[in-house]
Amino acid sequence: RAKRPAGAPDKKLARPVTKVGIVGAGLMASQLALLFVRRLEVPVVLSDLDQERVDKGVAYVHAELDKLLAKGRISQDRANRHKALVSGVVEKSEAFADADFVIEAVFEEMGVKKSVFADVEKVVSAECVLATNTSSLSITEMAADLEHPERVVGFHFFNPVAVMPLLEIIQGGATDDATLATAFATGKALKKTTILVQDSPSFIVNRLLGRFMSEVSKVVDAGTPIEVVDGAFSGVAPMPPLTLMALVGPAIALHNTETLAGAFPERFYVSPALERVVAARKPSYFGPDGALDPE
Numbered sequence: 001r002a003k004r005p006a007g008a009p010d011k012k013l014a015r016p017v018t019k020v021g022i023v024g025a026g027l028m029a030s031q032l033a034l035l036f037v038r039r040l041e042v043p044v045v046l047s048d049l050d051q052e053r054v055d056k057g058v059a060y061v062h063a064e065l066d067k068l069l070a071k072g073r074i075s076q077d078r079a080n081r082h083k084a085l086v087s088g089v090v091e092k093s094e095a096f097a098d099a100d101f102v103i104e105a106v107f108e109e110m111g112v113k114k115s116v117f118a119d120v121e122k123v124v125s126a127e128c129v130l131a132t133n134t135s136s137l138s139i140t141e142m143a144a145d146l147e148h149p150e151r152v153v154g155f156h157f158f159n160p161v162a163v164m165p166l167l168e169i170i171q172g173g174a175t176d177d178a179t180l181a182t183a184f185a186t187g188k189a190l191k192k193t194t195i196l197v198q199d200s201p202s203f204i205v206n207r208l209l210g211r212f213m214s215e216v217s218k219v220v221d222a223g224t225p226i227e228v229v230d231g232a233f234s235g236v237a238p239m240p241p242l243t244l245m246a247l248v249g250p251a252i253a254l255h256n257t258e259t260l261a262g263a264f265p266e267r268f269y270v271s272p273a274l275e276r277v278v279a280a281r282k283p284s285y286f287g288p289d290g291a292l293d294p295e
């Protein structure tokens, strides 16, 4: 639910964003780095647990800029400038010290995210916004143990980040107006459609999508071949449900349903077949052995 139809607090409260830190260098984090560098044109620092992941994240941004250059969408100058603005580190402390907006896109687990924010808080200024791209977890709880919980805000993007226009901005119990105003101003600079969302399990889009996916999972678990399920949506939705699940990632989809089933057990269904896909670390239901036996 949009808390305030008008959306953001007074934009005069927004603080400038002159450097961005991104925690995580996986697919979501790399897509965020690309978006931030293209739209804000400020230094963007990606960080992850090891150099290999960091290098992969930076390489993704460079490769996407090269694709835009090859399509004639950006000039060589711009591509070079944006590449030079993106860097990667394993040790956050120095590189994040003067960031005024840090967003995390790490593993979807409360303990991991809390510990990331606790680490980041030690090195950034008291006013640096700590944004989370969580798709379902409580912003209030994530901020609870911090020294400055008022600067934590949900900043939830959709896959593929470059294309999907919506950005859910989630106000936690402690989030203050300056943080919210900065989040809205940043969302606008990123050219996203921003909505203010209350802190509730899976927010708006994933809660609705989760209900739909629960029914899809029941149909799959009842034995309907996945191609038939997806085929039924051909021409109906921009992307059939199990293809969409592959895009988002089965682990995220499962986590979302588990969060929702925990909050509203009567409404959401956790699929054993999806649990098996995730346990087997498969990228999707598809593939040579992707069509799982519903038993």
Ligand code: CAA
Binding pocket: 134, 135, 157, 158, 159, 160, 161, 162, 163, 164, 206, 209, 238, 239, 244, 248, 252
């Ligand atoms: N990364 C960047 N750009 C991409 C892309 C990607 N992965 N996939 C497609 N695009 C771009 C293409 O380059 C193309 O851009 P141009 O027109 O400028 O050349 C444009 O998107 C359209 O692509 P296509 O013509 O190839 O394909 P399409 O018409 O089928 O559109 C789509 C692709 C936009 C992804 C469409 O299939 C779609 O809307 N799918 C649904 C996506 C969706 O619902 N996402 C939300 C998932 S839920 C979530 O993310 C929440 C969460 O927390 C887990």
